[in-house]
Amino acid sequence: MARRAAKREKPGRETPDREGPDHGTPAGPGGEGAPDAAPAAVPWREGRNAAARARLEKSLPAVFPVPVLRHALARPLVPPTPRLAVESYWRHHILRADRLARALAARSGQPEGWTWRLGTASPEAAGPRKGGRGSGTAGEDLSEKGLPFSFRMPPAPFREGPHALGKGHCCVCGQPVYRFGWHRDLWGTGAPNRNAAWHAACVAAWKFWIAPTDHVKELKRRQGHRCAQSGKRLLRTAEIDHRVPLYRIWREERARPWPALLAYWGVPNLQVVNRAIHVDKCAAEAGERASVRRAGGAPDEPFGPAALDLVLSGDPLSGPGEG
Known part of the structure; x- marks a missing residue:
């Protein structure tokens, strides 16, 4: 035993002190541990937030949410301007923004004469535009302007040329836009902001x-971190999965009013499931679509029952407290 101990402790080699407080700390100049860089960022953040807070308070109106x-x-x-503060609020309350955007769309209603259509997949098929992109000249073909190229994009009639309301109205929901992208006239001006075309809430909802x-993360938290299908953790x-797949919405539900269609892209039709369940669901949907193609069914031919009631009834978490 003594020989083994002597072999472990070779001459000229010091055994590190494993009980010391600096064990495992890389040595810096002078034999001391390297200084922590995190505290250096604290004074910078405090100075930055102080300047941003002063700028925000200076630009705040008398009435602000x-x-x-x-x-x-x-x-x-801290966001330095009121507009950035509003955008940050809706970006961090995404489920609330989704519910508000759909409510504003329901208030606007479907424009007269509008139907859900898709644009051509290539500029060559659509034909040349005489007025150029976004020029809005008299020679421009407004019938194709603003149309989505895929049914996976939510329908937005107020983004399309024939139904666009112009600046001062939101191109997602159609309602007037007021100061800082807010959806209500808290300042009593009686006129929308002619420099804006989006609500801050609708921007967040559209990205969602x-x-x-x-x-x-937000959807997982909303479900209590439980799989929507199996109930397991x-x-x-x-x-994330759409309860009713979007290809069925395009095939079966196009005749529904536009505000009701938005629910298929929002929280009522979204669920978080474990990947194995999602793979099986996607495989079943792919087989269903393949069987319809083999049977010679047209892309717009209905082959199943309407699903909006199923979506809303299968979403017990929808309520005033979401978000």
């Missing part, structure tokens, strides 16, 4: 509709 101001002052980096995977690889 209190929840937005509370949210802005509680952020790690076209890319719901960016907000999987959601794994790290869980994925």
Whole structure:
């Protein structure tokens, strides 16, 4: 035993003190541990937030939404302007923005003569535009302007040329836009903001509709971190799924009013499921579509029951407290 101990402790080699407080800390100049870089960022953030808070308070109007101001002052980096504060509020309350955008669309209603259509897939098929992109000249073909190229994009009649309301109205919901992109006239001006074409809430909702995977954390929290199909705990690889697939919406539900269609892209038709369940569901849907094609069914031929009632009834979490 003594020989083994002597072999372990070779001459000229010091045994590190494993009980010392600096064990495992890389040595810096003078034999001391490297200084922590995190505290250096604290004075910078405090100075930046102080300047941003002063700028925000200077530009605040006499009337401003209190929840937005509370949210802005509680952020790690305070937004320096009221508009950025409003955008940050809706970006961090995405489910609330989705519900508000659909409610504003229901208030506007479907424009007269509008039907859900898709644009041509290529500029060559659509034909040359005489007025150029976005010029709005008299020679421009407004019938194709603003049309989506895929049924996976939510329908937006007020983005289309024949039904566009112009600046001062939201191109998503059709309602007037007021100061800072707000959806209500809190300042009593009686006129919309002619420099704006989006509500801040509708911007957040639109991004949520076209890319719901960016907000999987919010949807997981809403479901209590439980799989919507199996009831088991959601794994790290869980994925977002549309309860009713969007190809069925295009095939079966195009005749529904436009505000009702938006529910298929919003929270009522979204669920978080574990990846294995999502793979099986996608395989079944692919087989269903293939069988319809083999049977010679037209792309717009209905082959199943309407599904909006199923979506709304299968979403017990929808309510005034979401978001």
